[in-house]
Amino acid sequence: MNFVKINKGKVELRNSWGILVRYITDKAKSCNISKDLILVTKINGQVELRKDNGMLIRTIATGAEDAKFQGDSILVI
Numbered sequence: 001m002n003f004v005k006i007n008k009g010k011v012e013l014r015n016s017w018g019i020l021v022r023y024i025t026d027k028a029k030s031c032n033i034s035k036d037l038i039l040v041t042k043i044n045g046q047v048e049l050r051k052d053n054g055m056l057i058r059t060i061a062t063g064a065e066d067a068k069f070q071g072d073s074i075l076v077i
Contacts, residue, residue, distance in 0.1 A: 002052065004031045004038055011040055013052060024054045034069040041067050047076055 002021065005012045011024040011031045024031075025048070030041040036052045039060075047060040047067040060067065066077045 002033065004033045006031055009043070011038065013038070013054075022054060024050055024052075030066050032067070032069050037069075039067050039069060039074060041065075047074075049074070 013021045
């Protein structure tokens, strides 16, 4: 199972051993993963939904403090 980690503002996708698989994006302040989708809140307040290969699916919101997966929904704060 993969997990995401923020390292110096860059979102990193890592495998279960902690080995870097790929960089997803930069300028992030928080991130969450659910299956093969990654939710990233950027420093500028933009919330992005991305695939685990880093491809941007869509921008969810702007001016947000944080965002999280809640079941099949996305909670934007």
